[in-house]
Amino acid sequence: MSDAYVIEVHARTVGIVVREGRKFCFFAAHHDFNSLERCLFGSPAAAQKAAQRCVQEIQPRLQ
Numbered sequence: 001m002s003d004a005y006v007i008e009v010h011a012r013t014v015g016i017v018v019r020e021g022r023k024f025c026f027f028a029a030h031h032d033f034n035s036l037e038r039c040l041f042g043s044p045a046a047a048q049k050a051a052q053r054c055v056q057e058i059q060p061r062l063q
Helices: 031-036 044-062
Strands: 004-009 012-020 023-028
Touching: 004 044, 012 031, 012 044, 023 031, 023 044, 031 044
Parallel strands: none
Antiparallel strands: 004 012, 012 023
16 A cells, blocks of 8 residues: 555645555645645545545635
């Protein structure tokens, strides 16, 4: 199993997760995802879902 994964939302790289023990630590690639910075997730898929929720929260502000 890999130790790092790229997290993408809508074909845009938004961060990476790096294994820390049994969890994965998120590192934001864009300031819109700073709220997830250093958050721990049980899997890369869980981090992906959190990033997707983050996009849904910021989309109304962009319109």
